Amino acid sequence: MMSEDIANSRANNSLDAYWMPFTANRQFKANPRIFVGADGMYFKTSDGRDVLDGIAGLWCCNAGHKRPRIIEAVKKQVEELDYSPAFQMGHYKAFELADRLARLMPGDLDHVFFTNSGSESVETALKIALAYHRARGEGHRTRLIGREKGYHGVNFGGMSVGGMPANRKMFGSLVAGVDHLRHTHYVPGNAYSRGQPEHGVELADDLERLCALHDPSTIAAVIVEPVAGSAGDHAPQRLSATPARDMYETRHFADFR
Ligand SMILES: Cc1ncc(COP(=O)(O)O)c(C=O)c1O
Incomplete structure (x- = not known):
């Protein structure tokens, strides 16, 4: 976002509605620390600073942000099939991923149950x-x-x-x-x-x-x-x-x- 867009979105959007987890809400909203983008191992803040992402998001962006291969893979998958139910139905990618994970696991850890x-x-x-x-x-x-x-x-x-x-x-x-x-x-x-x-x-x-x-x-x-x-x-x-x-x-x- 350009800084003007950010200023507009701040003016139009109150910070009140979002109840933030594990956060002192009043304190945060009095002095918000907002990220507006990320690239590699840095976040970009709303006031234009780069901040080193020392914990990979919340330990979930370990390959780094904005990786072209990941963007391409996500785009390709969403174009092909964005979601299909997992109850009584399936799609090949879920079986493929489970199989690959099972091969990586030690010993008899050979079944995978996916969660969110x-x-x-x-x-x-x-x-x-x-x-x-x-x-x-x-x-x-x-x-x-x-x-x-x-x-x-x-x-x-x-x-x-x-x-x-x-x-x-x-x-x-x-x-x-x-x-x-x-x-x-x-x-x-x-x-x-x-x-x-x-x-x-x-x-x-x-x-x-x-x-x-x-x-x-x-x-x-x-x-x-x-x-x-x-x-x-x-x-x-x-x-x-x-x-x-x-x-x-x-x-x-x-x-x-
Ligand atoms: C050991 C362990 N179990 C469970 C959780 C909860 O994971 P989530 O935040 O994805 O619900 C965490 C998150 O940090 C964790 O470290």
Whole structure:
């Protein structure tokens, strides 16, 4: 957009109607940061600046913006077939993509169920786990285990197995029967460590504690992020800044988003 167009569209369009996710709306709208374009690894702002897109959109434009091959492929597909229902009907591209993904996956991960978001993927994975156990006669396996500080999306299942207090606190009891492993943010051990630290295995062993508590026969699935994303990337802190606190203190990291 030319800057005059932007000025017109701002004049004609109030920012009020759009309820922005994970954003302090009043604060943003008092001082909006608007992107109007993107090219390669840069966004273009409404005041004409280039901003490095350090997180690839929201981790979804990893090949970069405005890539000619991607534009061409999207255009070609929309011209040929923009959408067809996925229930009881199909088109070759979905089967082709599933087949290619299955070949890339390790071991016996050889079936693909498509979803529209990470949140929907998590809900689906939890449902598949529960349905799987029920279908093979172990319907008593209903307990789900997540991890403190884990982020698994915005729906009830994902919030329940997730461990982000600010995301959970508004929504009551959430899904019943969920327990959580301890989080892995451990300042004394992680600060400035080289290579793989010695500690950490005890955090996986924590699962045995939960199995003993609930009985292994009740557990349907365990879900953890291999690398924490939404819980924040924590810069190493000076140890002196965290004196005699519990090594696994959570209070200070309760409100990430
Ligand atoms: C591990 C994990 N699960 C689920 C989600 C939710 O994905 P979406 O935002 O596409 O719903 C995210 C998003 O960051 C994620 O990192």
